[in-house]
Amino acid sequence: xxxxxxxxxxxxxxxxxxxxxxxxxxxxxxxxxxxxxxxxxxxxxxxxxxxxxxxxxxxxxxxxxxxxxxxxxxxxxxxxxxxxxxxxxxxxxxxxxxxxxxxxxxxxxxxxxxxxxxxxxxxxxxxxxxxxxxxxxxxxxxxxxxxxxxxxxxxxxxxxxxxxxxxxxxxxxxxxxxxxxxxxxxxxxxxxxxxxxxxxxxxxxxxxxxxxxxxxxxxxxxxxxxxxxxxxxxxxxxxxxxxxxxxxxxxxxxxxxxxxxxxxxxxxxxxxxxxxxxxxxxxxxxxxxxxxxxxxxxxxxxxxxxxxxxxxxxxxxxxxxxxxxxxxxxxxxxxxxxxxxxxxxxxxxxxxxxxxxxxxxxxxxxxxxxxxxxxxxxxxxxxx
Amino acid sequence: xxxxxxxxxxxxxxxxxxxxxxxxxxxxxxxxxxxxxxxxxxxxxxxxxxxxxxxxxxxxxxxxxxxxxxxxxxxxxxxxxxxxxxxxxxxxxxxxxxxxxxxxxxxxxxxxxxxxxxxxxxxxxxxxxxxxxxxxxxxxxxxxxxxxxxxxxxxxxxxxxxxxxxxxxxxxxxxxxxxxxxxxxxxxxxxxxxxxxxxxxxxxxxxxxxxxxxxxxxxxxxxxxxxxxxxxxxxxxxxxxxx
Numbered sequence: 001x002x003x004x005x006x007x008x009x010x011x012x013x014x015x016x017x018x019x020x021x022x023x024x025x026x027x028x029x030x031x032x033x034x035x036x037x038x039x040x041x042x043x044x045x046x047x048x049x050x051x052x053x054x055x056x057x058x059x060x061x062x063x064x065x066x067x068x069x070x071x072x073x074x075x076x077x078x079x080x081x082x083x084x085x086x087x088x089x090x091x092x093x094x095x096x097x098x099x100x101x102x103x104x105x106x107x108x109x110x111x112x113x114x115x116x117x118x119x120x121x122x123x124x125x126x127x128x129x130x131x132x133x134x135x136x137x138x139x140x141x142x143x144x145x146x147x148x149x150x151x152x153x154x155x156x157x158x159x160x161x162x163x164x165x166x167x168x169x170x171x172x173x174x175x176x177x178x179x180x181x182x183x184x185x186x187x188x189x190x191x192x193x194x195x196x197x198x199x200x201x202x203x204x205x206x207x208x209x210x211x212x213x214x215x216x217x218x219x220x221x222x223x224x225x226x227x228x229x230x231x232x233x234x235x236x237x238x239x240x241x242x243x244x245x246x247x248x249x250x251x252x253x254x255x256x257x258x259x260x261x262x263x264x265x266x267x268x269x270x271x272x273x274x275x276x277x278x279x280x281x282x283x284x285x286x287x288x289x290x291x292x293x294x295x296x297x298x299x300x301x302x303x304x305x306x307x308x309x310x311x312x313x314x315x316x317x318x319x320x321x322x323x324x325x326x327x328x329x330x331x332x333x334x335x336x337x338x339x340x341x342x343x344x345x346x347x348x349x350x351x352x353x354x355x356x357x358x359x360x361x362x363x364x365x366x367x368x369x370x371x372x373x374x375x376x377x378x379x380x381x382x383x384x
Numbered sequence: 385x386x387x388x389x390x391x392x393x394x395x396x397x398x399x400x401x402x403x404x405x406x407x408x409x410x411x412x413x414x415x416x417x418x419x420x421x422x423x424x425x426x427x428x429x430x431x432x433x434x435x436x437x438x439x440x441x442x443x444x445x446x447x448x449x450x451x452x453x454x455x456x457x458x459x460x461x462x463x464x465x466x467x468x469x470x471x472x473x474x475x476x477x478x479x480x481x482x483x484x485x486x487x488x489x490x491x492x493x494x495x496x497x498x499x500x501x502x503x504x505x506x507x508x509x510x511x512x513x514x515x516x517x518x519x520x521x522x523x524x525x526x527x528x529x530x531x532x533x534x535x536x537x538x539x540x541x542x543x544x545x546x547x548x549x550x551x552x553x554x555x556x557x558x559x560x561x562x563x564x565x566x567x568x569x570x571x572x573x574x575x576x577x578x579x580x581x582x583x584x585x586x587x588x589x590x591x592x593x594x595x596x597x598x599x600x601x602x603x604x605x606x607x608x609x610x611x612x613x614x615x616x617x618x619x620x621x622x623x624x625x626x627x
Binding site: 037038039040042044045046047048049050104107108109110111113114116117119120121123124126127128129130133180183184185186187328331332333334335336337338339340341342344348 | 423424425426427431433434435436437445448450459461462463464465466467468483484485486487488489491492493494495496497499500501502503504505546547548549550611613614615616617618
């Protein structure tokens with residue numbers, strides 16, 4: 001199979017780059033404001049210290065891990081039919097993880113001290129965050145080498161080994177991300193051994209769905225023909241991951257409702273609190289049941305798979321949101337069996353602030369510019 | 385080995401919140417504005433809450449002062465990615481302000497919500513507010529009060545906290561360090577104590593060395609039934625409650 005660069009000289013190309021540039025400018029502006037004045041503009045509080053950026057971070061890491069695992073279909077399992085999209089999915093995996101790391105950087109209270117993670121991280125390896133710092137670093141390096149070997153026809157064996165290693169590391173990376181939440185005993189919705197597994201499945205869902213969306217769009221804009229069987233095949237994987245994800249969410253919530261550690265207060269908040277529409281409406285109905293229905297019942301065309309992918313991406317993002325935000329909202333009991341009275345016992349309502357949204361927009365812009373630059377400078381797309 | 389802890393006798397607590405005020409003054413904790421209250425950004429190293437059980441008319445409620453529990457197995461120390469939070473050799477959980485990157489992981493990990501994020505530079509913010517206030521007086525040709533001419537009081541013994549980092553109760557470590565340097569006795573009833581313990585008008589709090597069998601805290605714990613907050617989480621708090 002032949003790969004080419006894109007021309008990248010049309011007005012449309014520069015137009016999209018300019019659009020992404022505006023997003024970057026907005027994000028950078030808010031980031032610098034945050035560095036100067038602290039996070040005063042953020043929607044976060046002392047009850048909900050993690051807001052929308054953390055939701056975006058775990059979504060991006062998930063999508064990255066999913067995309068990398070998908071590339072192993074070709075390079076490890078030898079499924080030649082997915083070859084047109086495998087190389088670019090490695091590239092996207094790298095970009096999405098870089099995007100996730102920049103979002104973390106924008107979310108830190110003191111971004112200029114991020115090097116402390118490298119310097120002091122090894123001193124406290126009981127912190128999943130510190131462990132993950134090194135996992136992410138290794139993951140990016142390994143993916144870059146892996147991407148490079150796919151250009152060398154003489155290194156087929158090495159590609160296979162590296163692909164398997166990268167997929168395995170992707171599993172660990174995302175399980176590690178899940179463990180950031182899963183190890184926290186203080187939060188009823190987080191403390192669960194199932195969470196890392198759920199994270200991996202959600203990673204595969206969002207990875208495949210996001211790839212379908214980005215690649216069909218890229219192929220269309222660059223005038224390449226997308227093989228219908230390839231998209232439908234990816235859609236089959238997507239429906240399998242969606243079903244598995246639905247099953248895991250069901251099991252986990254069954255355990256929570258059966259009787260939890262923290263008295264079930266946070267679970268009730270998730271099911272019937274102010275964010276319940278995100279859980280029931282967006283995550284379960286719109287993001288899981290509807291795309292499963294479309295993929296199973298509707299006629300299998302590129303458009304239906306695209307619609308299902310879009311809904312699945314939204315659904316996974318909603319799943320992240322309803323984990324992160326309602327998971328923190330309810331102030332924990334101080335004495336077992338006794339509730340806090342008045343102000344201190346009320347759940348904190350997190351509202352998305354413009355500053356946090358701007359940082360995410362900036363990251364999306366950066367990913368977009370890097371993606372377009374990569375298409376122009378590296379032979380990533382098949383020539384047809 | 386020294387292992388400082390506190391015993392809080394809820395039978396004596398009257399809920400006056402003198403401990404909360406004393407803590408704010410002693411540690412120069414940022415004064416919270418009504419805006420902060422609405423946004424749930426209160427900085428309260430020490431707060432007094434009411435816990436209750438049951439429904440009216442069958443309710444039992446009790447007033448409870450809450451501080452950092454200085455757990456034996458602190459979840460916040462376990463999760464810190466830069467080793468900024470640590471448990472010192474005297475059993476106090478402390479924060480290295482100069483190392484904290486503000487990831488807020490410790491805040492979500494703490495089951496007691498005893499960690500607070502600095503949304504702005506505390507001293508600077510007060511300075512600006514004071515300047516504005518003073519200007520108002522000047523405009524109206526009134527005499528500016530002395531309190532507005534000086535920068536807000538900051539206890540020189542405690543380090544200032546910049547925006548973007550997490551802070552917490554230190555068991556008034558600066559007091560303990562000073563006492564040690566001067567060779568004074570530490571612990572209730574006649575030694576140096578944290579500000580909240582000293583300020584309590586009802587003698588609710590007792591501070592001392594949990595490892596010393598002759599200390600006041602050990603005697604209290606031996607003599608009465610006691611419990612720790614959320615002992616089911618395995619954090620082993622070093623703050624005990626008597627009821």
